Amino acid sequence: MEFTEVVRRRRMTRAYTSDPVDPAVLERALDHATRAPSAGFSQGWTFIVLDTPEAVRDFWAAQTDAAAPGGTPDRWLAGMMSAPVVVVPCGRRDAYLDRYAEPDKLRAGLHQRDEGRWAMPYWHLDTAMASLLLLQSVTDAGLGACFFGLVPDRVDAVKERLGLVDTPEAEAPHPIGAITVGHPAPRSTGAQGSASRRRRTPWREVAHRGRWGAGWDRAPDAPAGRDA
Template sequence: MEFQEVVDRRRMVRSYTDEPVDPAVVDRALHNATRAPSAGFSQGWAFVLLDQPDAVRRYWEASTDPAALADPDRWLRGMLPAPVIVIPCSSKAAYLDRYAEPDKGWADRDESRWPMPYWHLDTAMASLLILQTVVDAGLGALFFGIPAHRQDDVRREFAIPDSHDPIGAITIGHPADGVGARGSASTRRRVPTAEVVHRGRW
């Protein structure tokens, strides 16, 4: 698939079959994620791969209220069959440590030096490479948030260390038609490029 076609075809998929995903596709997606840019080549990311039915089930149990699992809504019904989930995690410590090294010139790990949390931004760019790789393989994926009140449950269930923060989760699988919830893109227009590009100044 040509790169432009990958970009044009990328969409968030909210409905999956339970057909297995080729492990080689997942491995390629994770490999490509590590090709994302990162400030100072800090590479402060990690990925929890859940590609076995028991692990996927435990993710939904850890991240979802029991009442919702017992009576899933349209969104959850579409998502539950996805055979693969990736939890991208960012490490602030990796960036603070990296920029305290001699070649960066900072003598401390002061977080206030950072105008933006690049540990999250870089991990998000790595996540986009996962999404694009999945599209290139003819499959579907969705990046979505982990509910704030279930973050600690997910951390405990998958032994995610304090040094890393889950920034969300990514489902990967074969898209199914007509099962899952429609996304906002179905009700909101895509803003034209001309409305968001400001040439020379705002």
């Protein structure tokens, strides 16, 4: 599949068939995910792969009470729970702090074991970029996937279920969300996403030359705020 087609075909899949996921497809997607950029090549990510019925069921039980026996999952949750694989991408702050404490960063004047030196937690951003590569790789293989956020008050339960617990020796990776993976069921099966009800904003409406508010459709040398 051509890259442009992969980009255009990728969408969030919210319901899956019972067909298993080829392990080779999953391994290739994970390999591609590790090609994402990261500051200092710190590679501050890790991926918890849940690919057995028991592991997937335990994840959902930690994520929501509605997944427990006797619970009543809504259409969205029921469709998402049908995925045979869940991947939980996690950011590793300690990987960044350790990397920027190494000699080459010290010589460059970048040594400072303090997350406040960054304008944002880039370990989460890098993990998100890796997650997009995984989503695109799954699309390229003809499968479906959906990235979603964890329920805020269930994050600790999910972390405990996955063994993501801090120790005196090390800080545990932090999940930035989760990704369901599987063979897409007919679109009518799962919940409809917002993209089915909202207009996709054309790129020309969100791109600005030089500064915010300048817009795109003006001559490059025309002052902002004046018609070209």
